[in-house]
Amino acid sequence: GYKEVMAKKKYKPEQIVELIANPKPANWPGYPPMAPLNVPKDEAMKIAKWIVSLGKK
Template sequence: MRILIICTLLFGMRFTTLAQSVPAPVKAVFDKYSCGSCHVLDKRMVGPSWRELSAKKYSPKKMAKLIREPKPENWPNFPPMAPITHISDAEVRVVADWLGRLQKI
């Protein structure tokens, strides 16, 4: 009986972390460009949280433009983000698709 309870707890925890963690392809982009040092899922760090960014509902095209030429006026109270000009359209799409799905999680 005790083992059953422990298994249930472990399983439950696993599912919680899975739902909240960043999928591997998205994480790869974040790691490559260190996005994670300024943006995290649910907390304001140097930049807005991914949830706040997801609420803006940017298209991949719009997001690519904003990452390459950030508009700090969109985010009063934050320091300006440094432009990341070498990120590819495919990489931005991976991030934008995930942000789109994040609204439902």
């Protein structure tokens, strides 16, 4: 999942944080729209950095 997305999209952590707060349905055609997640920004950044690190392995 995440490794494949990072290989294709090359998101920066800040972009992932923005997508957590404001999901873009166009990024996921065929799936129902996702509600914004109520995640504190500092926690979202930790998650985003972890996701980005998966693409580097």
